[in-house]
Amino acid sequence: MYEKIKQTADYIRQKTNDFKPEIAVILGSGLGSLVDELKMEYEISYKEIPNFPVPTVHGHKGALLFATLNSGKRVMVMQGRFHYYEGYNMRTEVVYPVYVMKELGIKTLIVSNAAGGMNLSYNVGDIMLIKDHINLMPSPLIGPNDDRIGPRFPDMHAAYDKELLALAHRVADKRGVAVREGVYAGITGPCFETPAEYKWLRIIGADAVGMSTVPEVIIANYLGLRIFGLSVISDVGGGDEPVEVSHEEVLAAVEKAVPVLVGLVKDILEDI
Numbered sequence: 001m002y003e004k005i006k007q008t009a010d011y012i013r014q015k016t017n018d019f020k021p022e023i024a025v026i027l028g029s030g031l032g033s034l035v036d037e038l039k040m041e042y043e044i045s046y047k048e049i050p051n052f053p054v055p056t057v058h059g060h061k062g063a064l065l066f067a068t069l070n071s072g073k074r075v076m077v078m079q080g081r082f083h084y085y086e087g088y089n090m091r092t093e094v095v096y097p098v099y100v101m102k103e104l105g106i107k108t109l110i111v112s113n114a115a116g117g118m119n120l121s122y123n124v125g126d127i128m129l130i131k132d133h134i135n136l137m138p139s140p141l142i143g144p145n146d147d148r149i150g151p152r153f154p155d156m157h158a159a160y161d162k163e164l165l166a167l168a169h170r171v172a173d174k175r176g177v178a179v180r181e182g183v184y185a186g187i188t189g190p191c192f193e194t195p196a197e198y199k200w201l202r203i204i205g206a207d208a209v210g211m212s213t214v215p216e217v218i219i220a221n222y223l224g225l226r227i228f229g230l231s232v233i234s235d236v237g238g239g240d241e242p243v244e245v246s247h248e249e250v251l252a253a254v255e256k257a258v259p260v261l262v263g264l265v266k267d268i269l270e271d272i
């Protein structure tokens with residue numbers, strides 16, 4: 001994979017006039033409108049990138065975007081991610097873009113997603129800053145380790161950067177936005193949780209659950225990147241009454257929270 005990553009990064013450098021991004025953002029379902037707020041300089045469709053996974057028909061837009069912020073910092077945005085439940089290989093496809101980001105010189109990764117809440121004090125539309133995660137998916141590091149890329153047994157005691165978390169709280173306070181801070185559990189999906197699973201997730205210490213993010217964070221941590229993550233709470237379960245969850249409902253909740261989340265991420269990007 002080492003050579004493939006280098007080849008992909010070379011192609012991107014050539015297509016972006018050697019842009020050298022410092023921060024990467026992975027946008028989750030329905031969160032694409034962040035890109036409307038940034039002045040894009042280059043856009044490359046996933047389809048044309050050598051060795052990149054091929055987007056599924058129902059997938060998101062599928063492009064890498066490159067922008068310079070007011071502060072002069074250079075950002076790379078992944079519009080659309082590769083979910084394990086879509087059938088992508090965990091080791092070689094789901095997390096492939098993160099390896100490429102590192103090769104391009106990224107130091108900081110911001111991840112966003114929609115998640116179901118099982119902390120009963122949460123409401124639909126809340127924004128949760130991720131302070132830690134529980135991995136309930138296969139690890140993207142299973143298999144032989146390439147010591148040129150990262151360690152065999154990566155430490156995970158501070159996967160989510162404390163300083164970035166503090167910065168996000170400051171930015172939220174300044175904007176007058178109330179945010180939560182919690183633990184994200186990553187499941188494979190594509191089923192939403194049963195009531196018993198929701199309850200179990202709460203008991204094991206999760207505040208929210210989703211079908212993404214954890215694989216990318218594991219690899220980003222393995223590669224020594226600083227990580228910040230946030231979730232939009234799109235439904236709340238795990239109480240006494242079972243609650244039906246639908247994809248449409250999730251997208252509707254996310255849509256409402258998007259302007260707030262986009263404002264937050266924009267400020268965080270400028271202040272990093």
Ligand code: HPA
Nearest residue numbers: 114115116209210211250
């Ligand atoms: N479970 C898993 N993933 C999700 C959920 C959920 O309830 N809501 C949004 N993504």
